[in-house]
Structure formats: C-alpha cells, structure tokens
Amino acid sequence: MEILEKFLDRYGDNLERLVSALLILLIGYWVSKAIRKIIMAYIERSNHDEIVLNFFHTIIKVVFTIIIILTALSTLGVDMTSLVAMFTAAAAAIALAVKETLSELIDGIMILFAKPFSKGDLIEVSGTVGKVQEISLFYTYMLTVENEKIIIPNSTVARNIIINYSSSDARRIDLDFDVAYESDIDEVKKIIYMVAKNHPLTLDIKPMVVVKEYKESSVTFLLRAWATPENWEKCKFSMLEAIKKALDEKGIEIPYPQLDVHIKDTKVDIS
CATH class of the missing domain: 1.10.287 (Helix Hairpins)
Structure with missing residues (x-):
C-alpha cells in the first residue's frame, strides 16, 4: 500500500x-x-x-x-x-x-461539386472511354468496355473535355453504307430504314436515311438511328451485319476499290 x-x-x-x-x-x-x-x-x-x-x-x-x-x-x-x-x-x-498532389485534391473536390458525371456513367476523357467506378481524393477510376481498370488523375479529368454518354437515355448511331451507282436509291433507303426500324435494340425513334455523298465508284447512304447508351455498341455492330445481309438478299452491290490497268501495245523498231 x-x-x-x-x-x-x-x-x-x-x-x-x-x-x-x-x-x-x-x-x-x-x-x-x-x-x-x-x-x-x-x-x-x-x-x-x-x-x-x-x-x-x-x-x-x-x-x-x-x-x-x-x-x-x-x-x-x-x-x-x-x-x-x-x-x-x-x-x-x-x-x-506536394503541390501537385494538392492540385489533384482540389480538382477532385471540383469534380464532386460540379458533378459532370455519376457512378456508373459511361464517359470519355482524353480519348479513354469507360464506366465511372469511383472518384477518390486524387484519382478517378474507370472500367473500360474491355474490362480494363483505368486510373486517371483528377487534374486530367478536370482540365479536359468530358463526354458523358449516359447523360441522356438515347445515344445516336451514325452508319455509312456505300452502294453501286446502278442501285435504285429509293429501294436502298427503304431496305436500310426497315432494318433499323425493326431492329430489337433500336429505340422507338424514327430512323433517318439519306444520300450523304457521291464517291468515285459508289453512292454513300447515311443512317441515323438511336439506342440506349448500354446497348449502343452492340446495336451498332449487329445492325451493320443485318443491313449487309439485307442488301445482299436484294442484290444490291456494295462496291470495293478497283484499279483498272490499261496496257498499250507499242511496237519498237530495233532494226
């Protein structure tokens, strides 16, 4: 004690x-x-x-x-x-x-308050496309369509153009199709229009099919259709295949580059 x-x-x-x-x-x-x-x-x-x-x-x-x-x-x-x-x-x-790190922190705070995108949005930053997974104090984490994890400094996100593909419920698909000059314009437009209109992944928005330009050996048609951001890529690829098959069934020729070579027969007197 x-x-x-x-x-x-x-x-x-x-x-x-x-x-x-x-x-x-x-x-x-x-x-x-x-x-x-x-x-x-x-x-x-x-x-x-x-x-x-x-x-x-x-x-x-x-x-x-x-x-x-x-x-x-x-x-x-x-x-x-x-x-x-x-x-x-x-x-x-x-x-x-660590002024650069502090700059990243400030940029991260600016992104959070400006809210140019939310978690799960499909965005494009500096040519990189992916879904937003997380915004930390210093980095933005994205997952690409190839399932690759991309880590982008917040300064890069804050100081570059951001394309948010999820900001709307609809995303437009633009496709070009070249057909031979001998093809019937109205028939080609109808074929492309019906495939786009009846495609299971396109939205209920009227597609647009127009003649875009005349090339050396083909006429170019432009299709504009709409799909959800989640189905955009899948819809685009499947519609390319479906329209090619539909044009083939109707005998519409899709020309490919050709080169015509003309040989001139010239006689040479060697006597």
Whole structure:
C-alpha cells in the first residue's frame, strides 16, 4: 500500500490526465461516429450519388479524428499553441513539396461539386472511354468496355473535355453504307430504314436515311438511328451485319476499290 501511495503521490496527476485522455478518445470516437451517421443521413436525403457520399464520409471522419486527437493531447498538458505552430509550419512545407498532389485534391473536390458525371456513367476523357467506378481524393477510376481498370488523375479529368454518354437515355448511331451507282436509291433507303426500324435494340425513334455523298465508284447512304447508351455498341455492330445481309438478299452491290490497268501495245523498231 505504501508503494502505491508513493506512486500516486508522484504520478497521480499524470495518471489522471492519461485516463482523461483515454476517456476523451473513447467517448470522442463514439460521439463522432453518431454525429457522422446523422450528417451522412442528411446528405443521403439530399439525393447525392454514392461517389459524393463516400467523399463526404472520408472528409468528416478525418476532421473528427483530428479534433479528438488534439483534445486528448491538450488534456495531457501538451502546449497546443506550440503544437499548432509546428503543425502550420509542417503543413506549409508539405504543401510546397506536394503541390501537385494538392492540385489533384482540389480538382477532385471540383469534380464532386460540379458533378459532370455519376457512378456508373459511361464517359470519355482524353480519348479513354469507360464506366465511372469511383472518384477518390486524387484519382478517378474507370472500367473500360474491355474490362480494363483505368486510373486517371483528377487534374486530367478536370482540365479536359468530358463526354458523358449516359447523360441522356438515347445515344445516336451514325452508319455509312456505300452502294453501286446502278442501285435504285429509293429501294436502298427503304431496305436500310426497315432494318433499323425493326431492329430489337433500336429505340422507338424514327430512323433517318439519306444520300450523304457521291464517291468515285459508289453512292454513300447515311443512317441515323438511336439506342440506349448500354446497348449502343452492340446495336451498332449487329445492325451493320443485318443491313449487309439485307442488301445482299436484294442484290444490291456494295462496291470495293478497283484499279483498272490499261496496257498499250507499242511496237519498237530495233532494226
């Protein structure tokens, strides 16, 4: 008992501070967890998409963690003025060293608030096409149609043209078909139109078939039809095949490049 009394006399204040700091950490953890749930529930009711929710969840968690740790250190008697000064100096040094990373962070925040796309949207950035999987603080993750995972820096996304193919329920398909000059224009237009109109993947929007241009050995017809963004590629390829078969059945010739070579018979007198 005497040893315990001496220990408490010598370290009692420090022990009390340590216990208080631990209690702050434990209670702060549970309180911050409850507050995060309330805030996230409010954000969810605001109809934000999953990407934005994950971003806010990360930010809120980091902020509360910093507040709890600083409070616990203050309870232990740590000089907060010196700590804040050291933290500020360190933050300034780190900011200079990782300014490119901070730029990525700012661009990520801009993307989240501007919302040019949402999770699951099919987009094109810098020539890369894929479905958006996630937006982190520094990168945007996409999955291509070839099932390849693409990781693009947020600065690239924020500073380039973004094409969002999922922004509408319909995406237009443009196809060119070359036929011989001898073909009947009205018949060709009817064949292409009926295939597009009756195709199972095209939307109930009237297709357009017109003569686009005259080439050296063929007439070019342009087809414009509509499909959902999810079925666009499949519809395009299957319609190319279906129209080729339909033209073949009607005997419509699809010309291919030809080169006519004329040889002139020239007699040479070698006598």
